[in-house]
Amino acid sequence: MIDVRDETLVTGFVTEGNGSVRHNSVSHVSNPTTHDCFIEVTGLTHIYYRAKPGECRALSGVDLTIKKGEYLAVVGPNGSGKSTLARHFNALLLPSSGKVLVDGLDTNQPEHIWEIRRRVGMVFQNPDNQIISSLVEEDVAFGAENLGLLPAQVRARVAEALEQTGLTGFRLHAPHLLSGGQKQRLAIAGVLAMQPTCLVLDEPTAMLDPAGRRELLNTLERLNRSFGITVVLVTHFMEEAARADRVLVLAAGKTVLMGTPAEVFSQDKILEELGLELPAPTQIARGLKRRGFLIPGASLTPDDLVKAVLDKQIGYEEAGGRFSCFPKGSTRTVPLLPSVIKVENLTHIYAPGTPFQVTSLDNVSLEIYKGEFLAVVGATGSGKSTLVQHFNGLLKPTRGKLVVCGLDVSDKQVSRTLWRKVGLVFQRPEQQFFEETVFDDVAFGPRNMGLGKDEVKERVEEALRLAGLDPLQVGQLSPYRLSGGMKRRAAIAGVLALRPEVLALDEPTAGLDPQGRRQLLDRLENVRREWGVTIILVTHSMEEVGLLAGRVAVLNRGRLSMVGTPREVFSRAEELREMGLDIPIPAAIMTRLQAAGKPVRTDILSNSEAEAEIAKILPETGKQGDGSRASR
Amino acid sequence: MFSSLTMGQYIPGESLLHRLDPRTKVVCVLVVGVAVLVALGWAGFVPAVLITIAAIALSGFSPRLIIRGLRPLWLILTVTFLLQLLLTPGEVLLELGPLHISWEGLEAGSQLFLRLGLLIFLASLLTQTTTPVSLTAGLESLLAPLTRVGVPAHELSMMMTIALSFIPTLMQEADILVKAQRSRGAGLAGGPAGWIKNMIPLLVPLFAGAMRRADDLAIAMEARCYRGGANRTRIRSLRFGPADYVSVAVCLAALAGTLVLR
Numbered sequence: 004m005i006d007v008r009d010e011t012l013v014t015g016f017v018t019e020g021n022g023s024v025r026h027n028s029v030s031h032v033s034n035p036t037t038h039d040c041f042i043e044v045t046g047l048t049h050i051y052y053r054a055k056p057g058e059c060r061a062l063s064g065v066d067l068t069i070k071k072g073e074y075l076a077v078v079g080p081n082g083s084g085k086s087t088l089a090r091h092f093n094a095l096l097l098p099s100s101g102k103v104l105v106d107g108l109d110t111n112q113p114e115h116i117w118e119i120r121r122r123v124g125m126v127f128q129n130p131d132n133q134i135i136s137s138l139v140e141e142d143v144a145f146g147a148e149n150l151g152l153l154p155a156q157v158r159a160r161v162a163e164a165l166e167q168t169g170l171t172g173f174r175l176h177a178p179h180l181l182s183g184g185q186k187q188r189l190a191i192a193g194v195l196a197m198q199p200t201c202l203v204l205d206e207p208t209a210m211l212d213p214a215g216r217r218e219l220l221n222t223l224e225r226l227n228r229s230f231g232i233t234v235v236l237v238t239h240f241m242e243e244a245a246r247a248d249r250v251l252v253l254a255a256g257k258t259v260l261m262g263t264p265a266e267v268f269s270q271d272k273i274l275e276e277l278g279l280e281l282p283a284p285t286q287i288a289r290g291l292k293r294r295g296f297l298i299p300g301a302s303l304t305p306d307d308l309v310k311a312v313l314d315k316q317i318g319y320e321e322a323g324g325r326f327s328c329f330p331k332g333s334t335r336t337v338p339l340l341p342s343v344i345k346v347e348n349l350t351h352i353y354a355p356g357t358p359f360q361v362t363s364l365d366n367v368s369l370e371i372y373k374g375e376f377l378a379v380v381g382a383t384g385s386g387k388s389t390l391v392q393h394f395n396g397l398l399k400p401t402r403g404k405l406v407v408c409g410l411d412v413s414d415k416q417v418s419r420t421l422w423r424k425v426g427l428v429f430q431r432p433e434q435q436f437f438e439e440t441v442f443d444d445v446a447f448g449p450r451n452m453g454l455g456k457d458e459v460k461e462r463v464e465e466a467l468r469l470a471g472l473d474p475l476q477v478g479q480l481s482p483y484r485l486s487g488g489m490k491r492r493a494a495i496a497g498v499l500a501l502r503p504e505v506l507a508l509d510e511p512t513a514g515l516d517p518q519g520r521r522q523l524l525d526r527l528e529n530v531r532r533e534w535g536v537t538i539i540l541v542t543h544s545m546e547e548v549g550l551l552a553g554r555v556a557v558l559n560r561g562r563l564s565m566v567g568t569p570r571e572v573f574s575r576a577e578e579l580r581e582m583g584l585d586i587p588i589p590a591a592i593m594t595r596l597q598a599a600g601k602p603v604r605t606d607i608l609s610n611s612e613a614e615a616e617i618a619k620i621l622p623e624t625g626k627q628g629d630g631s632r633a634s635r
Numbered sequence: 636m637f638s639s640l641t642m643g644q645y646i647p648g649e650s651l652l653h654r655l656d657p658r659t660k661v662v663c664v665l666v667v668g669v670a671v672l673v674a675l676g677w678a679g680f681v682p683a684v685l686i687t688i689a690a691i692a693l694s695g696f697s698p699r700l701i702i703r704g705l706r707p708l709w710l711i712l713t714v715t716f717l718l719q720l721l722l723t724p725g726e727v728l729l730e731l732g733p734l735h736i737s738w739e740g741l742e743a744g745s746q747l748f749l750r751l752g753l754l755i756f757l758a759s760l761l762t763q764t765t766t767p768v769s770l771t772a773g774l775e776s777l778l779a780p781l782t783r784v785g786v787p788a789h790e791l792s793m794m795m796t797i798a799l800s801f802i803p804t805l806m807q808e809a810d811i812l813v814k815a816q817r818s819r820g821a822g823l824a825g826g827p828a829g830w831i832k833n834m835i836p837l838l839v840p841l842f843a844g845a846m847r848r849a850d851d852l853a854i855a856m857e858a859r860c861y862r863g864g865a866n867r868t869r870i871r872s873l874r875f876g877p878a879d880y881v882s883v884a885v886c887l888a889a890l891a892g893t894l895v896l897r
Contacts, residue, residue, distance in 0.1 A: 095858055117860055125858040132851035136768045137645060137800050144870035146859035151866035158870055175647065179803055193859060397814045427818040434847075435815045437839035447836065451820030497819060 041201060041233050042069040042092055042123075046101035049087050049256075061087040062256040064101070069235065071200070074227045076244035076264075077237045079253035080278050081487040081516045085237045088253065089205050092235060093123035106200065121150060124194025128206040128514070130186030134178045139170065139189060142178055147196040157196070164195035167230070168222055182383050184215025188222055195226075201233035202226065208240065209514045212383045212543045214583030220246065239516050241268070242588065245282040245303040252277070265301035278518025283546070283588035283610055284308040290614035296621050305588055309595045312617055343505055343537050344371040344394055349403035351389050363389040365561040366403070371505075374535045376528070378548040378569075381558035382583030387541045388430075390558065391507040394539070395425035408504055423452060426503030430510050432494035433482070441467070441485070441493050442478040448501045466500035467493070469533070471526045488519030492526065499530065506530070507539040512547065524551060549573065549587040549608035557582065570606035589613035596620070643762040650695035651878065652764045657773025659879040660765055664757045666886040670893040671753045679896045680749060682889035687756050694764055701759065708755055712748055719744035767799035769871070775864075776873055789864025797852065801845075808844050812837050 049062040062084045069075055077085050090096040091103050094110040106122055108115040124146070127133050136142040143164055147157045165171045168188040173181065178189055187207050194202060204223070208216045220243060226232045236247060244250045250267040252260040254277045260267045268274070268285050281289065288302035288311070302308040351364040364386045371377055381387045392398045393405055396418030405412040408424045429435065438444040445466055449459040464474040470492040477485060482493055495511065508527070512520040528551060531538050542548060548555055548569055555572045557565040559582040565572050573579070573586040576594055586594070592613055593605045601620050607613045647653075652660070671683045691698060725739030762770065771792035778788035816822070816836040 090854075093858060095854060117862065120858060120860045125855075127851065127855055129851060131804055132848050133855035134800065135852070135856060136766070136796070138766050138768060141766065141768045141870060145856075145861070148868050148870060149860040149862070149866070151868055154868060154870055154872045157868060161870060177645075177647070190855075197860065392814065395818055397817060422818050422820050427815075429811055429815045429818075432815065434844055435812060435836075435840050437836045447816075447821070448819035501819065 039071050040068050041071040041073075041106055042067070043104040044068070044088075044091070044101070045104075047088070047091060047098050047103060048100045049084070049091065049096060050099040060256055062091075065253075065256070065258055067251065067258065067261070069201075069233060072227070072231045072233055074224075074234045074246075074248045075236070075251060076247035076249070077235065077251045077253060078239070078241065078244050078279060079259075079516075080518060082255075083253040083277075084256040085253055086205050087256075089125070089203050089235065089237050092201070092203050093125050094119045095125070121197050122199050123201045123203055124191075124197060124199040126187065126190045126194060126202065126204040126207050128209050130183055130190060130210065131179070133190050133193075134186070137177055137179070139165075139176050139178055139181075140174045142189060143192045143196050146193050150197060160196045160198065161192075164192040167195055167226065168192040169218075182215060183211045184218040184383075187211065187215070187219050191219075191222060191226075199232070201235065203235040203237075205237045206239060206514070207236070208238065208243065212381075212583055213545065213585040214382055214580075216243075217585075239514075241280055241282045241517070242304075245285070252279070264303045268301060268303060278516065280517045284592060286610045287589060287592065287613045287617065290611065291617060291621070294614070294618055296618065305592045305595065308592055309599070312596060312621065313599050313601075340373040340375070342370045343373040343408060344369075345404075345406040346370070346390075346393075347404040347406075349390075349393065349405060350401050351386075351393070351398060352401045353389075355401070363561055367558075367561075367563045369556055369563055369566065371537060371539065373504075374531070374537055376531055376538045376540070376551055376553045378552035378555045379539060379541045379558065380543070380545070380548060380555060380584055384560075385558040385582075386561040387558055388509055389561075391427060391509060391539060391541060394421075394505065394507055395427045396421035397427070423501060424503060425505040425507065426498035426501050428495050428498050428506070428508040428511060430513065432497070432511075433487075433490040435494065436482040436490075439481060440479050441472075441482050442474070444482055445493065445497045445500050448497060452501070462500045462502065463496075466496040469499055469526065469530050470496040471522060472496065488515050488522060491515060491519070492523060495523075495526075502534075503536065505537040505539065507541070509541045510543060511540070512542070512544065520547075527551075545573070545585050545587045549590065557584070569608055573608070574606050576605075593617075643759045645766050646696065646700070646763050648695050648764065650693060650764065652690060652694040652760065654878070655764075655882060656873055656875055656879045657765050657769045658777055658873060659875065659882050660761050661770075661773050661777060663882055663886040664761050666883075666890050667757055668754055670886075670890040671750055671757075673897070674750070674893050675897045677746075679893050680746075680753075681896070682892040683753055684749075686886060686889050687753055687760075690757070690760050694760055696763065701756070701763070705755060705759060712751055712755075715751060716744045716748045719747050767796050771796045772869055772871075772873060789867075793864075801848070801852075804848065805841070805845060809837070809841055812840055812844075 044065055044067040047062055047065040047067075048060070050060055065084075065088060077088065079085050087096060091098065091110065092105065094103075094105075094116045097110060103110045105119045108119050110116070110119055134142055135145050140161055143161045144157050147160050152160070162171070165174060168191050170185065170188055170192055173185065178186060181189060190207075191202065202223070208219055211219065223234050223236065224246070227234045234247075236243065238244055245264045245268065247264060249262060250260070250264050251258065252267060252274070259277065260270055260273060268281050271281055271289065274281065280286070282303055284302045284305050284307060288298045288308055291298050298308075298311050299314070300307055300311050302311055346367055346369040349364055349367045350362070353361045353363055367386075367390065379387050379390065389398065393400060393412070394407055396412055399418070400413070407421060410417040410421070412418050412421065436444050438447065442463055445463045446459050449462045454462070463478075467474040467477065472489060472492055477489070477493065482490060485493055491511065495508070498506065506527075511527075512523055515523065524547060527538055527540070530536055540547070540552065552569055554567060555565070555569050556563060557572060557579070564578075564582065565575065573590050576586045576591070579586060585591070587608060589610050589612065590605060590607045593603050593607045593616060596603050596617070597605050603616050603620055607616055667683055667686050671680070674680050674683060691701060694701075720736055720740045721734055723737055723740035723743045725737035727735050728738050728741065729736040765773070774795070775788050775792035778786060778791070782788050821836050822833050
């Protein structure tokens with residue numbers, strides 16, 4: 004199977020970006036057997052008619068074969084055509100040119116559409132937007148009902164689908180009360196009730212917490228292995244893609260790479276050029292190879308890497324400072340600075356006195372220091388958003404005391420002006436645009452502060468620049484014309500323009516591609532260093548916490564269960580998992596190595612630290628004299 | 636800002652009222668509703684009041700819960716009562732400056748209060764004990780004969796289902812938008828012009844969001860083979876049981892009783 008592209012071809016395509024280079028030697032040419040082939044895409048081009056200028060060709064000339072029972076991951080930067088491609092698999096979109104055959108049925112023929120949609124089920128990114136009924140059982144039944152099955156058959160299939168997704172106990176629950184991971188499993192159950200051959204999932208984990216992601220991925224793997232269901236997973240997370248049988252990399256509507264995860268993730272240069280990244284274990288293994296160690300295999304998952312390291316059953320030298328192991332970044336130490344927010348015994352109860360009463364925060368005490376980078380983590384519904392909404396006076400404590408920037412929040416005068424001091428960025432802030440131009444939208448806050456025209460202009464331009472956007476370039480554009488990552492940063496600029504003393508952000512990187520995430524986080528750290536702003540980051544990504552935060556606060560069911568440096572907190576992996584959280588992948592790898600009896604530290608936060616720590620236990624004999632073998 | 640207890644929201648349960656066929660409940664509400672509207676004199680209300688009390692007892696809800704769910708309507712009820720009380724001419728009972736309270740006014744006001752109150756109770760009991768989906772299934776089935784004269788029964792009921800399940804989501808979204816824009820200092824301009832100005836940052840993204848959701852949902856429905864009402868079945872086929880026949884009979888009897896007592 005020819006899977007890895009010639010590098011010159013790819014580079015040529017990335018820079019020139021026109022259709023002059025044909026890429027149809029991918030996989031089906033060398034594998035034309037049709038009996039086990041389930042979806043066959045030939046020369047697929049898709050053109051959106053009402054598209055933004057310059058973006059009309061979402062797919063151009065994609066060739067692809069998906070085998071029955073295969074697990075395929077589709078990755079690519081935002082706007083690369085992943086979702087468009089996914090929607091061709093069940094005839095939600097029809098080819099502008101080219102052909103899509105599903106189980107031998109042509110999506111272009113209207114009489115096949117319903118059979119194709121029955122065989123290829125689809126799950127979307129936002130769990131709330133695909134729920135039809137207000138009862139779990141009825142929602143699962145929706146698809147089966149549309150097939151015109153007898154009620155008894157529908158009931159049997161619903162029961163089976165709930166069983167397969169582990170939701171049997173929730174049959175009579177209201178879907179909007181389920182957690183994010185449960186909602187996505189509900190969406191899968193709704194598809195399974197139609198007894199499909201294939202499941203297509205479009206970024207299903209983008210809005211989930213670590214436990215939700217684990218649940219969902221395990222469910223997918225079980226369906227694929229035990230029930231032989233073909234799975235197509237569109238994702239921004241390379242760790243998820245690494246668990247698939249094959250990975251397809253799309254960019255600008257074209258196939259760039261296609262092959263097993265090992266093959267695809269060996270092309271680090273190409274991936275980097277596209278703004279994608281390698282899975283964390285692969286990155287660590289590459290680093291070790293660069294240091295001259297021979298790590299066999301591709302090390303796609305933590306298990307692979309741990310196994311590869313343990314397989315070197317040769318004695319190790321006592322770890323004796325062969326490598327300096329931790330970069331002592333001075334910015335990461337907890338500053339002994341005055342507190343900027345002081346929370347004392349804060350309790351918040353929603354809808355008190357109704358049957359829907361919920362205690363969202365329960366006796367939380369926390370001190371946040373000036374200029375620090377604090378991460379707030381916790382499973383969905385643990386009270387993270389509720390907590391940060393107290394910081395700028397949007398919510399009032401039911402009980403307890405809150406002092407922000409030296410002011411007592413219980414004073415009404417104070418809570419009304421707190422927005423000038425504490426900037427709060429909500430989830431998906433780009434959905435809150437309302438002005439015609441980026442400039443006007445960012446200027447909304449400064450204008451509400453009653454600033455003069457010149458000062459407003461100065462602040463808007465400063466905020467846009469801090470967010471990594473050129474005010475001259477984007478200022479007069481409509482916010483909807485920006486790309487995903489830029490849109491997000493423009494929305495954050497709207498809060499930066501207030502020049503807040505504290506900046507709290509609720510999952511600012513959700514739904515962005517790896518490059519978008521990196522750029523955004525870089526900008527945040529930059530703002531903190533330049534302005535001395537205190538940053539409070541609410542996130543589901545433990546890797547972000549490990550890379551950026553000075554301290555972490557862990558919320559569990561409304562209670563503050565841990566506060567400390569990331570190293571301290573992540574050393575309690577078991578407790579975190581019980582709370583629906585996780586530890587960063589490099590830390591998980593080290594924990595496993597330690598469990599296997601290796602004398603390594605487990606309080607590891609980044610790939611490079613893990614690399615250095617593993618290097619300590621690898622025998623000198625494993626080192627390769629000539630770099631050529633190791634770098635393969 | 637937005638109470639999490641929406642009026643008439645479905646409250647899960649396993650009571651007799653929950654288990655009745657949705658068509659039965661719709662028909663009963665209509666029949667008793669007519670009885671409430673045609674009742675004359677205090678005696679005329681007796682059958683409808685008895686039925687309502689029985690229904691509340693059979694719903695398994697505490698009366699407090701039901702009353703709390705109706706909170707937004709107390710104002711309307713009170714205003715209509717006061718208007719009737721003050722504006723009905725007749726034998727003056729009490730005189731407070733320019734206001735006259737007559738015996739007739741008191742009676743008309745109380746009866747209107749009772750009439751509206753009963754209708755609201757019945758309607759909210761219907762939606763509190765029936766999931767939106769089975770309610771619309773019931774309506775669709777009841778309206779089915781009208782499809783022959785061009786009434787799009789299925790489409791109407793599907794629209795209702797979706798509207799109902801979208802309400803909580805849109806409320807949440809509005810809540811977040813209000814908070815997000817307030818975090819940037821919105822809502823400080825005063826006066827009517829200021830009020831309109833304050834609504835733009837809320838309404839523009841709210842509409843955009845609703846459109847996006849509608850779009851997403853339409854695609855999700857199509858992906859699950861939805862193509863209108865043709866060929867569609869239901870997980871629970873609607874079937875009348877003994878309890879349904881009894882309920883309808885009792886309600887018809889109540890209507891007859893009301894007509895006799897006029």
